[in-house]
Amino acid sequence: MDYDVVIVGGSLAGSAAATLYGRAGLRVAVVEKQPDPLAYKTTCNHFILASSVPTLERLGLTEKIEEAGGVPNSIAVWSRYGWIHAEPPADYPYPVTGYNITRRRLDPMVRKLAAGTDGVDLMLGHTATGLDWDRGRVAAVQVRDRHGVEHTLSARLVVAADGRYSKLAQMAGITTRTRPHERFYYWAYFRGVELDTPASSQLWFREPDVVYTFGNEDGLTVLTVLAGKDRLPEFKADLDGAFMRSFENLPRGPRLDHAERVSKIMGKLDLTNLRRRPAAKGMALIGDAALASDPLWGVGCGWAFQSAEWLVDATADTLRRRADPAPALRRYRRTHRRRLAGHDFLICDYSRLRGFNPVERLVFAAAVHDPATALHFHAFGTRSIGASRFLAPAPLARAAWVLATRRPRATTKPAGLRDAARAPRPPAPGDAARRG
Numbered sequence: 001m002d003y004d005v006v007i008v009g010g011s012l013a014g015s016a017a018a019t020l021y022g023r024a025g026l027r028v029a030v031v032e033k034q035p036d037p038l039a040y041k042t043t044c045n046h047f048i049l050a051s052s053v054p055t056l057e058r059l060g061l062t063e064k065i066e067e068a069g070g071v072p073n074s075i076a077v078w079s080r081y082g083w084i085h086a087e088p089p090a091d092y093p094y095p096v097t098g099y100n101i102t103r104r105r106l107d108p109m110v111r112k113l114a115a116g117t118d119g120v121d122l123m124l125g126h127t128a129t130g131l132d133w134d135r136g137r138v139a140a141v142q143v144r145d146r147h148g149v150e151h152t153l154s155a156r157l158v159v160a161a162d163g164r165y166s167k168l169a170q171m172a173g174i175t176t177r178t179r180p181h182e183r184f185y186y187w188a189y190f191r192g193v194e195l196d197t198p199a200s201s202q203l204w205f206r207e208p209d210v211v212y213t214f215g216n217e218d219g220l221t222v223l224t225v226l227a228g229k230d231r232l233p234e235f236k237a238d239l240d241g242a243f244m245r246s247f248e249n250l251p252r253g254p255r256l257d258h259a260e261r262v263s264k265i266m267g268k269l270d271l272t273n274l275r276r277r278p279a280a281k282g283m284a285l286i287g288d289a290a291l292a293s294d295p296l297w298g299v300g301c302g303w304a305f306q307s308a309e310w311l312v313d314a315t316a317d318t319l320r321r322r323a324d325p326a327p328a329l330r331r332y333r334r335t336h337r338r339r340l341a342g343h344d345f346l347i348c349d350y351s352r353l354r355g356f357n358p359v360e361r362l363v364f365a366a367a368v369h370d371p372a373t374a375l376h377f378h379a380f381g382t383r384s385i386g387a388s389r390f391l392a393p394a395p396l397a398r399a400a401w402v403l404a405t406r407r408p409r410a411t412t413k414p415a416g417l418r419d420a421a422r423a424p425r426p427p428a429p430g431d432a433a434r435r436g
């Protein structure tokens with residue numbers, strides 16, 4: 001029961017980290033409380049970021065995702081300014097699409113990859129219940145198996161990959177920082193949805209509410225409503241009606257006449273943004289355990305894979321040499337902050353249920369008319385560039401110039417989306433009540 005690395009949580013982040021540590025020649029235990037190898041997370045809308053594709057490729061997952069029917073997730077975004085649908089050229093320096101694939105397919109796939117990696121022990125049906133300490137750092141994890149038997153797993157590095165409510169962080173006394181989230185989520189799965197844009201994923205910013213449709217494998221489409229908490233009574237009173245009305249009168253909205261709802265309508269009412277130091281008390285945190293920000297932007301799965309990769313790249317060599325992991329953990333923490341802190345700041349800010357700020361108004365409006373601004377919007381939305389490059393003076397100056405000089409002609413919009421760009425904002429249920 002002596003390992004190089006013990007990872008608690010065998011979902012996306014934990015299984016990815018275990019696979020990469022195992023390939024680096026380390027001995028790894030993955031502690032996962034779910035006993036079923038086919039278990040999967042149900043509170044997810046399955047949009048995987050394009051920026052995580054290099055990590056998926058390194059893991060060897062892209063082919064498996066495609067074999068399982070995963071859908072490349074091209075995106076069309078509607079706001080009151082019109083449609084944005086970037087069309088990256090052949091020499092575009094970033095991944096063009098990620099994937100939409102349900103967690104029902106993805107989670108067992110990723111777990112199986114870890115279980116099949118030399119050096120990895122996947123311990124299903126084991127729950128982490130406590131921590132042991134050595135000179136101020138976490139040195140071992142106490143686990144209970146499904147028969148109630150207790151074990152202690154000692155490690156030179158313990159990794160928390162146990163999700164947004166991380167029990168490990170709590171047991172280690174690592175502070176959780178929160179930022180408010182003023183929307184609630186409802187979503188459901190449909191078959192036979194007809195879409196009216198060239199993209200597999202559509203988002204409508206109805207300000208402040210947002211709705212989206214994401215096409216997945218096997219002809220499944222997930223329809224999601226994110227509405228301000230002031231509308232919760234309306235949804236509680238008539239969930240079916242309020243949910244379905246949210247998809248009416250959308251410019252180029254999904255056609256549901258022949259569609260069949262194949263799940264109940266599911267909800268998540270509290271999505272408080274959570275973050276923790278990605279390394280503290282000698283322990284590392286990856287995936288949602290380190291950062292769980294608003295799912296509106298579809299970032300959590302991609303960042304779960306990427307943070308696992310950053311951690312392994314920062315620490316594997318040190319662990320192999322049996323050197324002190326503290327400097328390597330500091331490197332990981334810096335990478336995590338550099339890559340994600342700016343994104344997280346802007347994401348949390350928008351989850352306060354505000355309208356677009358001046359910069360967003362500028363970029364959303366210019367990207368409708370200008371392919372270069374649309375590409376800039378795409379690179380940021382897929383998280384291939386960070387907040388500082390998104391907000392750099394040159395692209396914002398270009399956006400301002402586009403609006404000043406080109407808007408009336410509107411010649412550069414993708415032809416298929418041109419009419420919808422002029423459609424007025426449809427009335428949202430509850431608008432009148434809000435104005436009143």
Ligand SMILES: Cc1cc2nc3c(=O)[nH]c(=O)nc-3n(C[C@H](O)[C@H](O)[C@H](O)COP(=O)(O)OP(=O)(O)OC[C@H]3O[C@@H](n4cnc5c(N)ncnc54)[C@H](O)[C@@H]3O)c2cc1C
Nearest residue numbers: 009011012013033045046047128162163287288295300301
């Ligand atoms: C409504 C909603 C919609 C979302 N939609 C998207 C989306 O479209 N795209 C996207 O990228 N992200 C989305 N997300 C976020 C995404 O689901 C998470 O970011 C992602 O699952 C994080 O992966 P993870 O491996 O860090 O944690 P999780 O997937 O949460 O896994 C944690 C694992 O730890 C295990 N565990 C917990 N405690 C213990 C313990 N004590 N002992 C042993 N095991 C334990 C759990 O069983 C679980 O397997 C959404 C989230 C929500 C809430």
